[in-house]
Amino acid sequence: xxxIEEQQKYINEIKELxxxxxxxxxxxxxxxxxxxxxxxxxxxxxxxxxxxxxTDNFEDANIALFNTCCVRENAEDKLFGKLGELKRxxxxxxTIIAIGGCMxxxxxxxxxxxxxxxxxxxIFGTHTLYRFPEDLFKALQNKEKVKDVIDIDGEVFEGLPIxxxxxxxxxxxxxxxxxxxxxYCIVPYVRGRERSRKPKxxxxxxxxxxxxxxxxITLLGxxxxxxxxxxxxxxxxxxxxxxxxxxATLLRAINKIDGIERIRFVSPHPxxxxxxxxxxxADCDKxxxxxxxxxxxxxxxxxxxxxRKYTKEQYLNLVDKMKxxxxxxxxSTDIIVGFPGETDEEFEDTLDVVRxxxxxxxxxFIYSRRVGTPGDRMPNQVPEEIKHERFNxxxxxxxxxxxxxxxxxxGTVQKVLVEGKSKNNPNMLTGxxxxxxxxxxxxxxxxxxxxxxxxxESEHMWYLKGCLIGG
Ligand code: 5AD
Ligand code: SF4
Numbered sequence: 283x284x285x286i287e288e289q290q291k292y293i294n295e296i297k298e299l300x301x302x303x304x305x306x307x308x309x310x311x312x313x314x315x316x317x318x319x320x321x322x323x324x325x326x327x328x329x330x331x332x333x334x335x336x337t338d339n340f341e342d343a344n345i346a347l348f349n350t351c352c353v354r355e356n357a358e359d360k361l362f363g364k365l366g367e368l369k370r371x372x373x374x375x376x377t378i379i380a381i382g383g384c385m386x387x388x389x390x391x392x393x394x395x396x397x398x399x400x401x402x403x404x405i406f407g408t409h410t411l412y413r414f415p416e417d418l419f420k421a422l423q424n425k426e427k428v429k430d431v432i433d434i435d436g437e438v439f440e441g442l443p444i445x446x447x448x449x450x451x452x453x454x455x456x457x458x459x460x461x462x463x464x465x466y467c468i469v470p471y472v473r474g475r476e477r478s479r480k481p482k483x484x485x486x487x488x489x490x491x492x493x494x495x496x497x498x499i500t501l502l503g504x505x506x507x508x509x510x511x512x513x514x515x516x517x518x519x520x521x522x523x524x525x526x527x528x529x530a531t532l533l534r535a536i537n538k539i540d541g542i543e544r545i546r547f548v549s550p551h552p553x554x555x556x557x558x559x560x561x562x563x564a565d566c567d568k569x570x571x572x573x574x575x576x577x578x579x580x581x582x583x584x585x586x587x588x589x590r591k592y593t594k595e596q597y598l599n600l601v602d603k604m605k606x607x608x609x610x611x612x613x614s615t616d617i618i619v620g621f622p623g624e625t626d627e628e629f630e631d632t633l634d635v636v637r638x639x640x641x642x643x644x645x646x647f648i649y650s651r652r653v654g655t656p657g658d659r660m661p662n663q664v665p666e667e668i669k670h671e672r673f674n675x676x677x678x679x680x681x682x683x684x685x686x687x688x689x690x691x692x693g694t695v696q697k698v699l700v701e702g703k704s705k706n707n708p709n710m711l712t713g714x715x716x717x718x719x720x721x722x723x724x725x726x727x728x729x730x731x732x733x734x735x736x737x738x739e740s741e742h743m744w745y746l747k748g749c750l751i752g753g
Contacts, residue, residue, distance in 0.1 A: 285437075285439065286412065286440070288416070289412060290415075292415035292418075292419045293328060293331050293415045296422065297331070297332050297333050299419075299423065300333045300334075301333075306334045306345075307335055307336070307342050307344055307345075308335075308343055308345040308346075309337050309343035309345070310348075311347070311348050311349070313351040313357045313361070313383070314351025314384065315353070316453055316500065316502050316548060317504070318349050319447070321349060321382075321408075322349045323446050323453075324411065324443070325349065325411070326444075326445040327445040328415055329345065330443070332415070332418075340371055340377070341371055344375075344377065345378050345418070346368055346371070346372075346377050347381075347382070348381045348383070349382055349383040351383065351385065352385040352387075352388055352391070352472060353650075354650040355652075361381070361385065362398075365379075365399045369399070378403045378404070379403050379404070380405075381395070382405070382406040382407065382414065384468070384469075384472040384473065386405050387407045387431060387433075387472035387473075388468075392431065402427070403421040403428065405429045405430065405431060406430045407430070407431035407432060408436065408472055408473055409474065410430045410436065412442055413430055416430075417430045434474070435458075435459060435474035435475050438477055438479050438480075448701070449495065450498060450702075450730075451496065451699075452491045452496045452499055453500040453502050454487055454488060454491070454499055454500070454501055456479055457476060457477065457506065457509050458474070458503070458504075459476045459504065460473060460505050461475055461512070462504075462591075463656075464588050464590060465587065465588055465589045465655060465656040465657045466650075466655060467652070467655060473504065475512070477512070478509050478510045478512070478513060480521060480523070481522060481527070482521060482523035484532065484536075485523060485524060485536070488536055492540060492541030493541070496542070497542065497544060497699055498542075498543065498544040498546065498699060499542055499544070499545050500545075500546040500548065501532070501536075501548075503547075503549075505549070505554065506529060506548065506549065507529045507551060507556070508529070509528065510528055514528070524538075529550075529559055530559045533545065533559070533563065533566050533569055534562055537565075537566035543699070543733055544568055544716070544733075545568045545570065546569075546570050546572075546718075549576055549616075550576075552576070552577075552592050552597055552600055553592050555575070555600055560603065560608065561607070564607050570718070571609075571612060572612045572717040572718050573604065573613055574614045574615065575597075575604075575614070576615055576616040577639075578617060579617070579618065579624070579628070580631040580632035580634055581624070581628035581632060582594045582595070584623070584624050584628050587621065588621060589656075597635065598638060598639070601613065601639050613639060613641050614643035615641050616644075616647065617636070617645070618647045619647070619648055619669055619672040619673050619676055620648055620669030620672055621657065622657055622663050622664065623662040624649075633675070633676065633679055636676070636679055636683070637679070637683075641680075642718070643684075648670065649664065684743065688719075688746065691741060692739070692740060692746075694738055695751065696719075696721065696748065697735060698723075698736045699713050699732075700729045700730050701713050701714065701730070701731075702730055703727075710722045711723055711724070711727075713734075719746055720746065721747070722745055722747055723747065723750065724749065724750075736750065737749050737751050
Protein backbone atom coordinates (compact mmCIF):
# COMPACT_ATOMS: atom_id res chain seq x y z
CA UNK A 283 0.00 0.00 0.00
CA UNK A 284 2.87 2.32 0.91
CA UNK A 285 4.23 1.82 -2.57
CA ILE A 286 0.96 2.93 -4.10
CA GLU A 287 0.89 6.02 -1.88
CA GLU A 288 4.38 6.86 -3.10
CA GLN A 289 3.12 6.67 -6.68
CA GLN A 290 0.21 8.91 -5.75
CA LYS A 291 2.84 11.50 -4.82
CA TYR A 292 4.32 11.29 -8.31
CA ILE A 293 0.85 11.63 -9.81
CA ASN A 294 0.46 14.84 -7.80
CA GLU A 295 3.93 16.06 -8.81
CA ILE A 296 3.09 15.62 -12.49
CA LYS A 297 -0.23 17.37 -11.95
CA GLU A 298 1.77 20.23 -10.45
CA LEU A 299 4.16 20.27 -13.43
CA UNK A 300 1.17 20.40 -15.76
CA UNK A 301 -0.86 22.96 -13.86
CA UNK A 302 -0.42 25.79 -16.36
CA UNK A 303 -1.13 23.58 -19.27
CA UNK A 304 -4.79 22.78 -19.65
CA UNK A 305 -5.05 20.88 -22.83
CA UNK A 306 -2.72 17.94 -22.24
CA UNK A 307 -3.56 14.70 -23.96
CA UNK A 308 -2.51 11.07 -24.08
CA UNK A 309 -3.07 8.43 -26.70
CA UNK A 310 -2.84 4.75 -25.81
CA UNK A 311 -2.55 1.71 -28.05
CA UNK A 312 -3.37 -1.57 -26.33
CA UNK A 313 -2.44 -4.89 -27.85
CA UNK A 314 -3.42 -8.37 -26.83
CA UNK A 315 -5.77 -9.88 -24.34
CA UNK A 316 -8.36 -8.59 -21.88
CA UNK A 317 -5.76 -8.64 -19.10
CA UNK A 318 -3.78 -6.08 -21.04
CA UNK A 319 -6.93 -4.04 -21.61
CA UNK A 320 -7.52 -4.08 -17.87
CA UNK A 321 -3.92 -2.93 -17.28
CA UNK A 322 -4.48 -0.15 -19.81
CA UNK A 323 -7.55 1.01 -17.91
CA UNK A 324 -5.26 1.41 -14.90
CA UNK A 325 -2.70 3.36 -16.94
CA UNK A 326 -5.50 5.60 -18.22
CA UNK A 327 -6.70 6.07 -14.63
CA UNK A 328 -3.24 7.28 -13.60
CA UNK A 329 -2.88 9.60 -16.59
CA UNK A 330 -6.30 11.15 -16.06
CA UNK A 331 -5.41 11.86 -12.43
CA UNK A 332 -2.26 13.60 -13.68
CA UNK A 333 -4.46 15.92 -15.74
CA UNK A 334 -4.24 14.33 -19.17
CA UNK A 335 -7.30 13.56 -21.27
CA UNK A 336 -7.62 10.86 -23.87
CA THR A 337 -7.30 11.33 -27.60
CA ASP A 338 -7.45 8.71 -30.34
CA ASN A 339 -4.84 10.47 -32.43
CA PHE A 340 -1.10 10.24 -31.74
CA GLU A 341 -0.61 13.55 -33.58
CA ASP A 342 -2.57 15.35 -30.83
CA ALA A 343 -0.97 13.57 -27.90
CA ASN A 344 1.62 14.83 -25.43
CA ILE A 345 2.08 11.29 -24.17
CA ALA A 346 2.04 8.31 -26.54
CA LEU A 347 1.65 5.06 -24.67
CA PHE A 348 1.87 1.48 -25.91
CA ASN A 349 0.74 -1.47 -23.84
CA THR A 350 2.29 -4.39 -25.68
CA CYS A 351 1.59 -8.09 -26.10
CA CYS A 352 4.08 -10.74 -27.19
CA VAL A 353 1.88 -13.82 -27.52
CA ARG A 354 2.23 -13.78 -31.31
CA GLU A 355 4.67 -12.16 -33.70
CA ASN A 356 2.22 -9.80 -35.43
CA ALA A 357 2.07 -7.58 -32.32
CA GLU A 358 5.82 -6.96 -32.68
CA ASP A 359 5.43 -5.87 -36.29
CA LYS A 360 2.63 -3.55 -35.22
CA LEU A 361 4.69 -1.93 -32.46
CA PHE A 362 7.76 -1.33 -34.62
CA GLY A 363 5.62 0.00 -37.45
CA LYS A 364 3.95 2.47 -35.08
CA LEU A 365 7.27 3.51 -33.56
CA GLY A 366 8.58 4.42 -36.99
CA GLU A 367 5.55 6.65 -37.45
CA LEU A 368 5.95 8.18 -33.99
CA LYS A 369 9.55 9.20 -34.59
CA ARG A 370 8.31 11.76 -37.09
CA UNK A 371 5.53 12.94 -34.77
CA UNK A 372 7.96 13.26 -31.85
CA UNK A 373 10.37 15.34 -33.95
CA UNK A 374 7.53 17.72 -34.70
CA UNK A 375 5.62 17.78 -31.39
CA UNK A 376 8.07 16.60 -28.74
CA THR A 377 5.75 13.73 -27.80
CA ILE A 378 6.84 11.63 -24.81
CA ILE A 379 6.81 7.97 -25.81
CA ALA A 380 6.26 5.25 -23.20
CA ILE A 381 6.10 1.51 -23.84
CA GLY A 382 4.99 -1.07 -21.32
CA GLY A 383 3.58 -4.56 -21.06
CA CYS A 384 4.60 -8.08 -21.94
CA MET A 385 6.97 -7.38 -24.82
CA UNK A 386 9.12 -5.23 -22.54
CA UNK A 387 9.93 -8.33 -20.48
CA UNK A 388 11.86 -9.72 -23.46
CA UNK A 389 15.54 -8.77 -23.61
CA UNK A 390 15.81 -9.03 -27.40
CA UNK A 391 12.99 -6.51 -27.77
CA UNK A 392 14.59 -4.08 -25.30
CA UNK A 393 17.87 -4.40 -27.25
CA UNK A 394 16.08 -3.69 -30.50
CA UNK A 395 14.39 -0.58 -29.09
CA UNK A 396 17.68 0.72 -27.67
CA UNK A 397 19.43 0.16 -30.96
CA UNK A 398 16.82 1.15 -33.53
CA UNK A 399 14.36 3.36 -31.61
CA UNK A 400 16.55 5.24 -29.09
CA UNK A 401 14.03 8.09 -28.95
CA UNK A 402 11.66 6.08 -26.72
CA UNK A 403 11.44 7.82 -23.33
CA UNK A 404 10.02 5.27 -20.91
CA ILE A 405 10.11 1.48 -20.92
CA PHE A 406 8.30 -0.41 -18.17
CA GLY A 407 7.44 -4.08 -17.70
CA THR A 408 4.52 -6.13 -16.46
CA HIS A 409 5.76 -6.13 -12.86
CA THR A 410 6.39 -2.38 -12.73
CA LEU A 411 3.15 -1.04 -14.19
CA TYR A 412 2.23 0.46 -10.83
CA ARG A 413 5.44 2.57 -10.99
CA PHE A 414 4.43 4.28 -14.23
CA PRO A 415 3.85 7.67 -12.48
CA GLU A 416 7.40 7.64 -11.10
CA ASP A 417 8.93 6.61 -14.42
CA LEU A 418 6.99 9.23 -16.32
CA PHE A 419 7.92 11.90 -13.78
CA LYS A 420 11.62 11.15 -14.28
CA ALA A 421 11.23 11.41 -18.04
CA LEU A 422 9.31 14.69 -17.80
CA GLN A 423 11.32 16.37 -15.06
CA ASN A 424 14.86 15.19 -15.76
CA LYS A 425 14.46 14.47 -19.47
CA GLU A 426 16.03 11.08 -18.80
CA LYS A 427 15.43 7.87 -20.66
CA VAL A 428 13.85 5.51 -18.15
CA LYS A 429 13.97 1.73 -18.26
CA ASP A 430 12.11 0.11 -15.41
CA VAL A 431 11.80 -3.63 -15.96
CA ILE A 432 12.28 -6.32 -13.32
CA ASP A 433 12.29 -10.07 -13.61
CA ILE A 434 10.94 -11.10 -10.25
CA ASP A 435 7.23 -11.65 -9.85
CA GLY A 436 5.55 -8.39 -9.09
CA GLU A 437 3.50 -8.06 -5.94
CA VAL A 438 -0.27 -7.81 -6.21
CA PHE A 439 -1.08 -4.14 -5.85
CA GLU A 440 -4.44 -2.79 -4.83
CA GLY A 441 -5.81 0.70 -5.08
CA LEU A 442 -4.47 1.89 -8.44
CA PRO A 443 -6.71 4.46 -10.09
CA ILE A 444 -8.71 3.06 -12.99
CA UNK A 445 -10.61 4.58 -15.88
CA UNK A 446 -12.88 1.98 -17.38
CA UNK A 447 -13.81 1.91 -21.05
CA UNK A 448 -17.43 0.98 -20.47
CA UNK A 449 -20.08 1.98 -17.96
CA UNK A 450 -21.91 -1.32 -18.25
CA UNK A 451 -19.28 -4.04 -18.46
CA UNK A 452 -16.16 -4.20 -16.31
CA UNK A 453 -13.28 -6.62 -16.10
CA UNK A 454 -11.73 -7.58 -12.80
CA UNK A 455 -8.36 -9.32 -12.66
CA UNK A 456 -8.45 -12.10 -10.07
CA UNK A 457 -4.99 -13.58 -10.57
CA UNK A 458 -1.72 -12.76 -12.24
CA UNK A 459 0.83 -14.97 -13.97
CA UNK A 460 0.82 -18.58 -15.08
CA UNK A 461 2.54 -21.78 -13.91
CA UNK A 462 1.59 -24.00 -16.81
CA UNK A 463 4.39 -23.49 -19.32
CA UNK A 464 2.55 -24.65 -22.40
CA UNK A 465 5.49 -25.11 -24.78
CA TYR A 466 4.28 -22.59 -27.39
CA CYS A 467 3.53 -19.84 -24.89
CA ILE A 468 5.59 -16.89 -23.73
CA VAL A 469 3.18 -15.77 -21.00
CA PRO A 470 4.81 -17.58 -18.04
CA TYR A 471 8.12 -15.91 -18.92
CA VAL A 472 6.74 -12.38 -19.13
CA ARG A 473 3.98 -12.46 -16.52
CA GLY A 474 5.73 -14.57 -13.87
CA ARG A 475 4.28 -17.16 -11.51
CA GLU A 476 0.66 -17.44 -10.46
CA ARG A 477 -0.48 -15.21 -7.65
CA SER A 478 -4.06 -14.51 -6.67
CA ARG A 479 -5.70 -11.38 -5.41
CA LYS A 480 -7.30 -11.58 -1.99
CA PRO A 481 -10.97 -12.63 -1.97
CA LYS A 482 -11.87 -9.53 -0.01
CA UNK A 483 -10.27 -7.16 -2.52
CA UNK A 484 -12.03 -8.80 -5.45
CA UNK A 485 -15.43 -8.90 -3.78
CA UNK A 486 -15.20 -5.31 -2.63
CA UNK A 487 -14.21 -4.20 -6.12
CA UNK A 488 -17.21 -5.98 -7.62
CA UNK A 489 -19.55 -4.53 -4.98
CA UNK A 490 -18.21 -1.08 -5.80
CA UNK A 491 -18.79 -1.70 -9.50
CA UNK A 492 -22.34 -2.82 -8.80
CA UNK A 493 -22.93 0.42 -6.91
CA UNK A 494 -21.63 2.39 -9.86
CA UNK A 495 -24.21 0.68 -12.06
CA UNK A 496 -22.10 -1.97 -13.81
CA UNK A 497 -24.15 -4.98 -14.90
CA UNK A 498 -21.59 -7.41 -16.30
CA ILE A 499 -18.32 -8.53 -14.73
CA THR A 500 -15.61 -10.52 -16.47
CA LEU A 501 -13.15 -12.20 -14.14
CA LEU A 502 -9.69 -12.29 -15.65
CA GLY A 503 -6.60 -14.42 -15.26
CA UNK A 504 -4.30 -16.58 -17.39
CA UNK A 505 -5.66 -19.55 -15.55
CA UNK A 506 -8.73 -18.48 -13.60
CA UNK A 507 -9.83 -21.86 -12.34
CA UNK A 508 -6.62 -22.27 -10.40
CA UNK A 509 -7.50 -19.16 -8.39
CA UNK A 510 -5.89 -19.54 -4.92
CA UNK A 511 -4.60 -22.99 -5.88
CA UNK A 512 -0.93 -22.18 -5.27
CA UNK A 513 -1.85 -20.63 -1.95
CA UNK A 514 -3.82 -23.76 -0.94
CA UNK A 515 -1.18 -26.20 -2.16
CA UNK A 516 1.71 -24.43 -0.51
CA UNK A 517 -0.21 -23.64 2.65
CA UNK A 518 0.32 -19.95 2.10
CA UNK A 519 -2.03 -18.24 4.45
CA UNK A 520 -4.79 -16.17 2.91
CA UNK A 521 -7.78 -14.53 4.43
CA UNK A 522 -11.04 -16.24 3.52
CA UNK A 523 -13.81 -13.75 2.91
CA UNK A 524 -17.49 -14.58 2.53
CA UNK A 525 -16.46 -18.23 2.26
CA UNK A 526 -14.18 -17.71 -0.74
CA UNK A 527 -11.24 -20.11 -0.88
CA UNK A 528 -11.35 -21.31 -4.51
CA UNK A 529 -12.62 -20.30 -7.93
CA ALA A 530 -15.96 -22.08 -7.40
CA THR A 531 -16.61 -20.27 -4.12
CA LEU A 532 -15.57 -16.98 -5.72
CA LEU A 533 -18.22 -17.47 -8.43
CA ARG A 534 -20.82 -18.18 -5.76
CA ALA A 535 -19.90 -15.09 -3.75
CA ILE A 536 -20.00 -12.79 -6.78
CA ASN A 537 -23.30 -14.32 -7.86
CA LYS A 538 -24.81 -12.98 -4.64
CA ILE A 539 -23.87 -9.35 -5.28
CA ASP A 540 -26.97 -7.28 -5.98
CA GLY A 541 -26.94 -5.24 -9.16
CA ILE A 542 -24.51 -7.49 -11.04
CA GLU A 543 -26.53 -9.40 -13.62
CA ARG A 544 -23.93 -11.27 -15.63
CA ILE A 545 -20.66 -12.94 -14.73
CA ARG A 546 -18.14 -14.16 -17.29
CA PHE A 547 -14.58 -15.40 -16.90
CA VAL A 548 -11.51 -15.98 -19.10
CA SER A 549 -9.56 -18.18 -19.36
CA PRO A 550 -9.95 -21.45 -17.54
CA HIS A 551 -7.65 -24.41 -18.26
CA PRO A 552 -9.39 -27.71 -19.07
CA UNK A 553 -7.04 -29.63 -16.77
CA UNK A 554 -8.19 -27.57 -13.78
CA UNK A 555 -11.92 -27.64 -14.55
CA UNK A 556 -12.94 -29.40 -11.35
CA UNK A 557 -16.46 -30.57 -10.55
CA UNK A 558 -17.00 -27.89 -7.91
CA UNK A 559 -16.61 -25.25 -10.65
CA UNK A 560 -19.05 -27.08 -12.94
CA UNK A 561 -21.64 -27.29 -10.14
CA UNK A 562 -21.11 -23.63 -9.24
CA UNK A 563 -21.69 -22.56 -12.87
CA ALA A 564 -24.90 -24.60 -12.96
CA ASP A 565 -26.09 -23.19 -9.62
CA CYS A 566 -25.24 -19.53 -10.21
CA ASP A 567 -27.95 -17.91 -12.32
CA LYS A 568 -25.79 -14.90 -13.19
CA UNK A 569 -22.86 -16.91 -14.55
CA UNK A 570 -23.24 -16.86 -18.34
CA UNK A 571 -23.61 -20.26 -19.87
CA UNK A 572 -21.02 -19.58 -22.54
CA UNK A 573 -17.76 -20.99 -21.25
CA UNK A 574 -14.43 -20.38 -22.94
CA UNK A 575 -12.52 -23.67 -22.87
CA UNK A 576 -9.21 -23.42 -24.77
CA UNK A 577 -8.60 -26.59 -26.79
CA UNK A 578 -5.35 -25.57 -28.61
CA UNK A 579 -5.21 -28.90 -30.47
CA UNK A 580 -7.52 -31.89 -30.81
CA UNK A 581 -4.68 -34.39 -31.11
CA UNK A 582 -3.38 -36.20 -28.03
CA UNK A 583 0.24 -36.35 -29.22
CA UNK A 584 0.31 -32.64 -30.11
CA UNK A 585 -1.36 -31.82 -26.78
CA UNK A 586 1.39 -33.75 -25.02
CA UNK A 587 4.08 -31.86 -26.92
CA UNK A 588 2.25 -28.65 -26.02
CA UNK A 589 2.36 -29.70 -22.34
CA ARG A 590 -1.39 -29.22 -22.03
CA LYS A 591 -1.84 -32.21 -19.69
CA TYR A 592 -5.06 -33.56 -21.22
CA THR A 593 -5.88 -35.88 -24.12
CA LYS A 594 -8.42 -35.51 -26.90
CA GLU A 595 -10.70 -37.93 -25.05
CA GLN A 596 -10.33 -36.15 -21.72
CA TYR A 597 -11.28 -32.85 -23.37
CA LEU A 598 -14.33 -34.40 -25.05
CA ASN A 599 -15.36 -36.13 -21.82
CA LEU A 600 -15.08 -32.86 -19.95
CA VAL A 601 -17.30 -31.17 -22.55
CA ASP A 602 -19.86 -33.99 -22.24
CA LYS A 603 -19.83 -33.74 -18.46
CA MET A 604 -20.23 -29.96 -18.55
CA LYS A 605 -23.05 -30.16 -21.10
CA UNK A 606 -24.88 -32.77 -19.07
CA UNK A 607 -24.67 -30.78 -15.84
CA UNK A 608 -25.09 -27.22 -17.10
CA UNK A 609 -28.36 -26.66 -18.99
CA UNK A 610 -28.05 -24.58 -22.19
CA UNK A 611 -24.23 -24.61 -22.07
CA UNK A 612 -22.36 -23.34 -25.10
CA UNK A 613 -18.59 -23.22 -25.53
CA SER A 614 -15.99 -21.09 -27.20
CA THR A 615 -12.34 -22.01 -27.66
CA ASP A 616 -8.81 -21.14 -28.77
CA ILE A 617 -7.04 -23.26 -31.36
CA ILE A 618 -3.45 -23.12 -32.64
CA VAL A 619 -2.69 -24.61 -36.05
CA GLY A 620 0.78 -25.62 -37.19
CA PHE A 621 2.43 -26.38 -33.87
CA PRO A 622 5.89 -27.95 -34.50
CA GLY A 623 5.61 -31.53 -35.70
CA GLU A 624 1.83 -31.37 -36.32
CA THR A 625 1.00 -33.66 -39.25
CA ASP A 626 -2.02 -33.44 -41.55
CA GLU A 627 -3.50 -36.43 -39.74
CA GLU A 628 -3.00 -34.86 -36.34
CA PHE A 629 -4.60 -31.64 -37.57
CA GLU A 630 -7.61 -33.73 -38.65
CA ASP A 631 -8.16 -34.51 -34.96
CA THR A 632 -8.54 -30.80 -34.30
CA LEU A 633 -11.19 -30.59 -37.03
CA ASP A 634 -12.84 -33.66 -35.55
CA VAL A 635 -13.16 -32.05 -32.10
CA VAL A 636 -14.51 -28.84 -33.69
CA ARG A 637 -17.10 -30.87 -35.58
CA UNK A 638 -18.11 -32.72 -32.43
CA UNK A 639 -18.25 -29.86 -29.93
CA UNK A 640 -19.84 -27.28 -32.28
CA UNK A 641 -18.30 -24.28 -30.56
CA UNK A 642 -20.22 -21.03 -30.38
CA UNK A 643 -17.02 -19.24 -31.29
CA UNK A 644 -13.47 -20.31 -32.18
CA UNK A 645 -10.47 -18.01 -31.87
CA UNK A 646 -7.99 -19.39 -34.40
CA PHE A 647 -4.25 -18.79 -34.32
CA ILE A 648 -1.38 -19.71 -36.57
CA TYR A 649 1.50 -21.01 -34.46
CA SER A 650 4.03 -18.26 -33.92
CA ARG A 651 7.58 -19.06 -32.72
CA ARG A 652 8.38 -17.28 -29.47
CA VAL A 653 12.02 -16.84 -28.47
CA GLY A 654 12.79 -18.65 -25.22
CA THR A 655 9.93 -21.18 -25.40
CA PRO A 656 10.49 -24.94 -25.90
CA GLY A 657 8.32 -24.80 -29.04
CA ASP A 658 10.78 -22.46 -30.70
CA ARG A 659 13.59 -24.96 -30.15
CA MET A 660 11.66 -27.90 -31.62
CA PRO A 661 13.32 -29.07 -34.85
CA ASN A 662 10.25 -29.91 -36.93
CA GLN A 663 8.67 -26.48 -37.53
CA VAL A 664 5.72 -26.57 -39.93
CA PRO A 665 6.25 -24.58 -43.17
CA GLU A 666 4.29 -21.32 -43.36
CA GLU A 667 2.19 -22.35 -46.36
CA ILE A 668 1.02 -25.52 -44.64
CA LYS A 669 0.11 -23.54 -41.52
CA HIS A 670 -1.96 -21.18 -43.69
CA GLU A 671 -3.63 -24.05 -45.52
CA ARG A 672 -4.66 -25.60 -42.21
CA PHE A 673 -5.83 -22.26 -40.89
CA ASN A 674 -8.06 -21.76 -43.93
CA UNK A 675 -9.46 -25.25 -43.64
CA UNK A 676 -10.31 -24.69 -39.99
CA UNK A 677 -11.78 -21.27 -40.76
CA UNK A 678 -14.05 -22.75 -43.42
CA UNK A 679 -15.33 -25.38 -41.00
CA UNK A 680 -15.84 -22.85 -38.21
CA UNK A 681 -17.71 -20.42 -40.46
CA UNK A 682 -20.03 -23.12 -41.74
CA UNK A 683 -20.77 -24.06 -38.14
CA UNK A 684 -21.42 -20.45 -37.16
CA UNK A 685 -24.00 -20.12 -39.90
CA UNK A 686 -25.68 -23.32 -38.83
CA UNK A 687 -25.55 -22.29 -35.18
CA UNK A 688 -26.94 -18.80 -35.90
CA UNK A 689 -29.96 -20.40 -37.55
CA UNK A 690 -30.87 -21.88 -34.19
CA UNK A 691 -31.33 -18.40 -32.75
CA UNK A 692 -33.79 -17.24 -35.41
CA GLY A 693 -37.31 -17.20 -33.95
CA THR A 694 -36.14 -17.54 -30.34
CA VAL A 695 -36.40 -14.98 -27.55
CA GLN A 696 -33.05 -13.96 -26.05
CA LYS A 697 -32.12 -11.96 -22.98
CA VAL A 698 -29.94 -9.12 -24.26
CA LEU A 699 -27.84 -6.67 -22.26
CA VAL A 700 -28.21 -3.43 -24.20
CA GLU A 701 -24.84 -1.69 -24.51
CA GLY A 702 -25.55 1.40 -26.60
CA LYS A 703 -25.96 2.68 -30.12
CA SER A 704 -24.70 0.44 -32.90
CA LYS A 705 -21.44 1.82 -34.31
CA ASN A 706 -22.35 0.89 -37.86
CA ASN A 707 -25.90 2.10 -37.69
CA PRO A 708 -26.64 4.86 -35.14
CA ASN A 709 -30.39 4.38 -35.58
CA MET A 710 -30.11 0.93 -34.04
CA LEU A 711 -29.14 -0.27 -30.58
CA THR A 712 -26.70 -3.06 -29.92
CA GLY A 713 -26.43 -5.59 -27.14
CA UNK A 714 -25.28 -9.09 -26.37
CA UNK A 715 -26.95 -12.37 -25.51
CA UNK A 716 -25.86 -14.53 -22.60
CA UNK A 717 -23.83 -16.47 -25.19
CA UNK A 718 -22.10 -13.20 -26.19
CA UNK A 719 -23.72 -12.90 -29.64
CA UNK A 720 -24.15 -9.35 -30.87
CA UNK A 721 -27.80 -8.43 -31.47
CA UNK A 722 -28.85 -5.18 -33.13
CA UNK A 723 -32.40 -3.84 -32.96
CA UNK A 724 -34.51 -0.69 -33.08
CA UNK A 725 -35.36 0.81 -29.72
CA UNK A 726 -35.30 3.80 -27.40
CA UNK A 727 -32.12 4.97 -25.74
CA UNK A 728 -33.65 4.41 -22.31
CA UNK A 729 -33.17 0.67 -22.89
CA UNK A 730 -29.38 1.13 -22.71
CA UNK A 731 -27.82 -0.66 -19.74
CA UNK A 732 -30.86 -2.90 -19.27
CA UNK A 733 -31.37 -6.60 -19.87
CA UNK A 734 -34.38 -7.03 -22.12
CA UNK A 735 -36.10 -9.77 -24.09
CA UNK A 736 -35.65 -9.61 -27.85
CA UNK A 737 -37.12 -11.80 -30.54
CA UNK A 738 -34.41 -12.81 -33.04
CA GLU A 739 -35.57 -12.15 -36.60
CA SER A 740 -32.56 -12.96 -38.73
CA GLU A 741 -28.87 -13.93 -38.65
CA HIS A 742 -25.99 -12.21 -40.42
CA MET A 743 -22.87 -14.27 -39.64
CA TRP A 744 -21.29 -11.90 -37.10
CA TYR A 745 -24.50 -10.50 -35.61
CA LEU A 746 -28.18 -11.24 -35.14
CA LYS A 747 -31.03 -8.88 -35.81
CA GLY A 748 -33.80 -8.70 -33.26
CA CYS A 749 -36.94 -6.77 -32.37
CA LEU A 750 -38.73 -5.79 -29.18
CA ILE A 751 -41.48 -8.20 -28.29
CA GLY A 752 -44.83 -6.66 -29.14
CA GLY A 753 -42.95 -3.77 -30.77
N1 5AD B 1 1.36 -18.96 -31.35
C1 5AD B 1 0.05 -18.89 -31.68
N2 5AD B 1 -0.92 -18.76 -30.78
C2 5AD B 1 -0.58 -18.69 -29.48
N3 5AD B 1 -1.32 -18.55 -28.37
C3 5AD B 1 -0.49 -18.52 -27.31
N4 5AD B 1 0.79 -18.62 -27.72
C4 5AD B 1 0.77 -18.74 -29.06
C5 5AD B 1 1.76 -18.89 -30.06
N5 5AD B 1 3.05 -18.96 -29.75
C6 5AD B 1 -2.79 -18.51 -28.39
C7 5AD B 1 -3.38 -19.64 -27.55
C8 5AD B 1 -3.91 -18.92 -26.34
C9 5AD B 1 -4.29 -17.58 -26.94
C10 5AD B 1 -4.45 -16.49 -25.96
O1 5AD B 1 -3.22 -17.30 -27.82
O2 5AD B 1 -4.43 -20.23 -28.28
O3 5AD B 1 -5.00 -19.57 -25.76
FE1 SF4 C 1 0.11 -19.65 -21.87
FE2 SF4 C 1 -0.67 -22.15 -21.26
FE3 SF4 C 1 -0.37 -20.30 -19.30
FE4 SF4 C 1 -2.41 -20.08 -21.03
S1 SF4 C 1 -2.09 -21.79 -19.58
S2 SF4 C 1 -1.02 -18.44 -20.37
S3 SF4 C 1 -1.50 -20.85 -22.94
S4 SF4 C 1 1.26 -21.15 -20.61
